[in-house]
Amino acid sequence: MSFVTPTLVAVLPVVHLMLGLLLTVWTLCFLVRIVLTWYPQVDLRVGLWPLVAIPTEPLLASTRRLIAPIGGVDVTPVIWLGLISLVRELLVGQQGLLSQLLIRSSMVG
Template identity: 70%
Template sequence: MTPTLVAILPLLNLALGLLLAAWTLTFLARIVLTWYPQVDLSKGFWPLLAWPTESILGVTRRVVSPIGGVDVTPVIWVGLLSLLRELLVGQQGLLSLVLLRAQSLAQITA
């Protein structure tokens, strides 16, 4: 592996982990907001929660209809994002293992 790649991998691992964690928290906030249907997502700071999630939730709502009148699509996305985060940057995640392998190879060649 190139030294540049070894230098970039930790930053990529951290950035991807933080991005997926932030997106998961945004969907968790959307779950809480489903308990308060009177909240207008177009006013105040609520668009900050609605903007990154609504396009994905809208598509998912076409596939998964509400169960008992409850929108379950944010719950689905929290599960999918948690799984993706674990598979990529978790302790045994793909990117984490590549990073460990690159660091061990860098130590051997140094």
Template identity: 65%
Template structure:
């Protein structure tokens, strides 16, 4: 088996994994946005860690670059937009990986 055929056979799995991963990350950021309405929720306790841990690194970084507007942290909204854009560019209907996958299926 050549390296190209291995890569071609791995494309559907990679495409699906990226699509699901980016969708899950977007969903986690949407949860973060909703949870800002409930300041009493501690994202470091219990099941809330599943929302806080994967998102906090990016939010901590972006909060240093983008200050709160009127006391409102807008960084989760920005990340939802950026991740959605990345998802569309890579695995959307006209995404790069989607086009490569279609080309590889038409060759085989």
């Protein structure tokens, strides 16, 4: 583990926490968007809905150009939920890359 420098060891817990929180919030936003696909009459520009729409809409809009609705249902939030869950598990999950680096750096230091 020659690439684990003292600076990396000092920054790694903060990066791990912030990335985990960011991916968790993003996951929750996509879960809300999945539920909102059942209610197409909801205006995402009013109330608290922009808090969910702003971080998710750029990804959903670009994905909608590639994947058409199936049976009239927008499936792009489900796709992004799966991708973000995968990335979260690979990076900050129990066996994730950053989690393993954090464990190993605490053993070394």
